[in-house]
Amino acid sequence: MSTDRRKFLKHFGTSVLLTSASLSSLAAKEEHEVRILRQQKRMSANDRIRIATIGMGIMGFNDTKAALSVPGVELAGVCDLYKGRLAHAKEVYGNDLFTTMDHRDILERKDIDAVIVATSDNWHSQISIDAMRKGKAVYSEKPMVHKISQGLEEIRVQKETKAVFQVGSQRVSSIAYRKAKEMYEAGAIGKINSIEASFNRQSALGAWQYTIPSDGNIQNVDWSRYQANADVKHDFDPKRFFRWRNYREYGTGVAGDLFVHLLTGIHFITGSKGPESIYSIGDLTYWKDGRNVPDVMSAVIHYGETKEHPSFQVTLRVNFISGEGDYGTTKIIGSEGVIDLGGEGDSFSIRKSIMPEAPGIGGWDSLFTYTEAEQKKLLSEYNQRWTKAQQESPTIDPITYRAPEGYNSSNDHFANFIEAIRTGKPVIEDAVFGFRAAAPALACNDSYFQKKVIHWDAENMKVV
Numbered sequence: 001m002s003t004d005r006r007k008f009l010k011h012f013g014t015s016v017l018l019t020s021a022s023l024s025s026l027a028a029k030e031e032h033e034v035r036i037l038r039q040q041k042r043m044s045a046n047d048r049i050r051i052a053t054i055g056m057g058i059m060g061f062n063d064t065k066a067a068l069s070v071p072g073v074e075l076a077g078v079c080d081l082y083k084g085r086l087a088h089a090k091e092v093y094g095n096d097l098f099t100t101m102d103h104r105d106i107l108e109r110k111d112i113d114a115v116i117v118a119t120s121d122n123w124h125s126q127i128s129i130d131a132m133r134k135g136k137a138v139y140s141e142k143p144m145v146h147k148i149s150q151g152l153e154e155i156r157v158q159k160e161t162k163a164v165f166q167v168g169s170q171r172v173s174s175i176a177y178r179k180a181k182e183m184y185e186a187g188a189i190g191k192i193n194s195i196e197a198s199f200n201r202q203s204a205l206g207a208w209q210y211t212i213p214s215d216g217n218i219q220n221v222d223w224s225r226y227q228a229n230a231d232v233k234h235d236f237d238p239k240r241f242f243r244w245r246n247y248r249e250y251g252t253g254v255a256g257d258l259f260v261h262l263l264t265g266i267h268f269i270t271g272s273k274g275p276e277s278i279y280s281i282g283d284l285t286y287w288k289d290g291r292n293v294p295d296v297m298s299a300v301i302h303y304g305e306t307k308e309h310p311s312f313q314v315t316l317r318v319n320f321i322s323g324e325g326d327y328g329t330t331k332i333i334g335s336e337g338v339i340d341l342g343g344e345g346d347s348f349s350i351r352k353s354i355m356p357e358a359p360g361i362g363g364w365d366s367l368f369t370y371t372e373a374e375q376k377k378l379l380s381e382y383n384q385r386w387t388k389a390q391q392e393s394p395t396i397d398p399i400t401y402r403a404p405e406g407y408n409s410s411n412d413h414f415a416n417f418i419e420a421i422r423t424g425k426p427v428i429e430d431a432v433f434g435f436r437a438a439a440p441a442l443a444c445n446d447s448y449f450q451k452k453v454i455h456w457d458a459e460n461m462k463v464v
Ligand SMILES: NC(=O)c1ccc[n+]([C@@H]2O[C@H](COP(=O)([O-])OP(=O)(O)OC[C@H]3O[C@@H](n4cnc5c(N)ncnc54)[C@H](O)[C@@H]3O)[C@@H](O)[C@H]2O)c1
Pocket: 054, 055, 056, 057, 058, 059, 060, 079, 080, 081, 082, 085, 101, 103, 118, 119, 120, 121, 123, 141, 142, 143, 168, 169, 170, 225, 226, 241, 242, 244, 256, 257
């Protein structure tokens, strides 16, 4: 092993030694120092916490698993509007599991402390409010609301009931995001000026064409409850139920599905309360399956200067038919470097680039267009004025920080939620934070559909 490598294996307050497995993957990335982040200590189980999941689809199953990874948590019930998912919940968690198609049955039960709201976006706000009013702690999937107009009421109910309320954008609990925030605050990239963030996909499943079950019919789906709160009602169509993301009536398009993750991470790292103005464009270019939301969307968002941060610009993009393949990133760019977070938020790298003090002379410059004598004179003056060191940019090797193999930020996000229930400590992603990320994401839809710039008062959380 080279001394250099040995040297960097020996240290790091916040890091652990690399394993042989990580060393082999490191070989391919010789130029990068890789630091494996250390997981936080878990609280031990003192009180038993009984949870129920409302909305037992993809995320319902995933969230339930993550919640049950926290010691002392038990599953007491499940609610869903499709019978097949209730039957599968019993297959996974046992025949005695309480199941229902009406979320109010869950909320009436005194033996349930907390609910996970993992329904389609159209039900998040109402079920969360109903649950808080019934004294339950709530873990609401993102986006916190379906419409911007729902946010302040939900915050008001949370304040009134003092319910423990966490929004489910797990990247704020990721050890990689925490470390990135620490590095950002320590000035690792100088003064921030812009952020580029995107999700690119290139598959039918990535574009939300999820598998529909053969018995997904009106006998097995409570369709009237599903669209009870929709402004415009439609006849039953399994696509509208099982692929709800494609319809504005129930989902929030790529903005509410994916921009919200990007903005959550950005607000977490920069400490921002939100932007001032939002403009968005979109097209339905490829997935013309009846959906009424774009499959390619770009937004330009301006964050004004506040006491938390200087002004900066954000560009967001989702492309569901991207020839770049499945790839996402968040690049936070400052005057002296970039924090480059991968799509899933489990790792990031910092690349520094610092300008030399001297402005430079020669190369792509007007110097060569002057007479030989003039060029000589200017060069000699320049070399007298600036030392060699001042003429060069310092070289700083990039560093990659990575969560350990198998790390799951959702487990940490649930650990944070359960700890708040047990100890009364604040959650990491409360209703105000959740709404401040959701609203500008949803404003991207409003901008696109209304073809105008949306102005946002982030402090008071109002469209202006
Ligand atoms: N945090 C993340 O990384 C992440 C990832 C994916 C999805 N999500 C969010 O999770 C939510 C669910 O997404 P999904 O992919 O699991 O959807 P899904 O379609 O797989 O599941 C949604 C389930 O909610 C049920 N449902 C709808 N309205 C209901 C109601 N009123 N009462 C009871 N059940 C109801 C449906 O029957 C369905 O089974 C979405 O809001 C989505 O934005 C978050």
